Amino acid sequence: MARSIDLAVIPGDGIGPEVVAQGLKVLAAALPSDVKLETTTYDLGAKRWHATGETLPDADLERLRGHDAILLGAIGDPGVPSGVLERGLLLKLRFAFDHYVNLRPSVLLPNTTTPLAGNPAIDFLVVREGTEGPYVGNGGSMRTGTPAEVATEVSINTAYGVERVVRDAFERAAARPAKKLTLVHKNNVLVHAGHLWKNTVDRVAQEYPQVATDYLHVDAATIFFVTQPERFDVIVTDNLFGDILTDLAAAITGGIGLAASGNINPTGAFPSMFEPVHGSAPDIAGTGKADPTATVLSVALLLRHLGHEEQAARIEAAVTADLAERDGTPRDTDTIGDALAVRVAGSVTG
């Protein structure tokens, strides 16, 4: 457990800075007084790109590398062409810092609105691969813009990359009460990548006899997300399927305003990065309507990653209590952040 945290903060665009401010507030309230927190803010995102044309210069990447962890708000505005900041900043960070575990918990918390009828019990964890698959940026187009154009996207999957994330998922499954791991892929169509994933899970499973394993095609998995979400415990899946499934998971557990994520390099060789799943929501930026809860829960993941399990659990308990006790009165971003910080501070013992 680190006695100091050297945190890089990328507030980003739109509601990013607003929710990050609340995340930092709660982080400060959660930390024991003898843990020193130092933050460095990085001006990266749409504003920077509009001003300078830069997305993530080498110098920034080098400086970021030196921190213990990164807290990111949200990136992008409608004035930036699609893909520029995603590939040039967000994915560049995930790939450069080898964030091979993209961790996304899905829990239906009290008093949250799910579009699902009934009151399903939802508590699962998606371990999304973060450095391979269709996200590698390998592809291109020829005769672009002509009637003879051909555009390709290559999904690259390695035994090295698949096995390390599968092992991570088994470890997490083994540590949970339900001890169940579901692989989601599409191995009846994407047979090469699919067989690599399936064979890896089957092989590693032998080392975890206490973990039950299951396999679902990605299309079938979306059905079970809405009809039988309680069937899931830990899910391990590729980068693209994980992207799709975790947005659906967020939708059924109270919406994207509550969904936290960690882009984790478990080896510690690079700083891990924590961010809400939602985007920069330019339509509500500046209105105080942004819910900072997803960012606050991402701060909990950050603390857990840095070894502050107790503080992480306190933040999560504060969020649960805050949701359970809310009475429907709309609260602005700051008010929610304050309420969470007060709860967390009140539960900190030293």
Place this chain on the structure above:
Amino acid sequence: MARSIDLAVIPGDGIGPEVVAQGLKVLAAALPSDVKLETTTYDLGAKRWHATGETLPDADLERLRGHDAILLGAIGDPGVPSGVLERGLLLKLRFAFDHYVNLRPSVLLPNTTTPLAGNPAIDFLVVREGTEGPYVGNGGSMRTGTPAEVATEVSINTAYGVERVVRDAFERAAARPAKKLTLVHKNNVLVHAGHLWKNTVDRVAQEYPQVATDYLHVDAATIFFVTQPERFDVIVTDNLFGDILTDLAAAITGGIGLAASGNINPTGAFPSMFEPVHGSAPDIAGTGKADPTATVLSVALLLRHLGHEEQAARIEAAVTADLAERDGTPRDTDTIGDALAVRVAGSVTG
């Protein structure tokens, strides 16, 4: 409007033959007496593969090519390795017969169970590309089974292939009351394929000023499927995203037992193929529990494709009435088929 239908039937495995029998029953009831129906049954699927090792021999493919259309039940059983029949039979047919429009209507019919709370109005049509994208089977693996394995899957997208399905989708959107077309892709990550799709939609849109267009990333689309399904009218999307989205669409509109599909070659150069979205469900085969409604609705798509619009509409009306009047008493496969055939026959005038 053809005065005779030369139909190939591939009942397949599991519940396939059971639901196809009902589909044929309703088809016979729907056809005007002066339209001659001839059917030829093909023994293809898991049974054939177990017996002979064959999936789709050239001779069968050649004979199938001569028919006006194909009705397929479901393919597969747990004894066949994943991918063998999908790639060797189902996808082989879709690719060989250039089924570039994979048509999947999603309508929340009366009295059906949706997992969504409230009573959302759902009536949209997914036009899934059927011959390109990640489904092309272009990829492979090297050092297979070793710790140094690399497995790839290549998504191939052509202006030719994208434009023809986009045009088809615009035509369908222009013919519907809401006149709205949503492109679903992931153009912020899969930038090459994504830009081809986006540019094609933007360009063709100029020829359809009466159709409103929208764009959603696939992850965001899954959110709107469960929170705001009424926002969709016609969706056009790539092969893989269409696969995932249409299972989710089926789940929110009463389940996979009601979801119909057509694999269409709009040029008529090859026979189009109609099939329920569900699989062979070996667990309920032989129990009479299979709902033939998805197959019956696929027969309606088949009739519409062959120019029998009135008969198609009659079948759809019969299904709607049947669902509206059901009282919860469980009915077996045959009983549902009989009820639908009677309704359709009763409404046929000549």
